[in-house]
């Protein structure tokens with residue numbers, strides 16, 4: 001009587017991985033250096049040591065980070081406006097302006 005070795009399992013028994021993540025709308029998140037959530041890396045590859053990120057208002061114009069500030073930052077290279085808590089891109093300014 002022949003015996004099947006135990007490794008010969010039906011390969012179709014493996015579950016199929018399904019990406020069930022629903023995309024409700026196009027959103028983007030920036031990333032940051034591993035082990036350093038201050039070292040942001042924008043989708044455009046801007047980093048703090050390059051063009052940098054600035055506290056901004058909802059229009060992407062630089063503001064002083066004082067009372068009343070919405071807590072957003074703008075990437076000065078591409079104008080993406082970032083929520084620093086979630087790293088979510090919340091808007092994009094075509095022409096971010098800095099304080100002078």
Ligand SMILES: [Zn+2]
Pocket residue numbers: 042043044045046075076077078079080
């Ligand atoms: Zn950017």
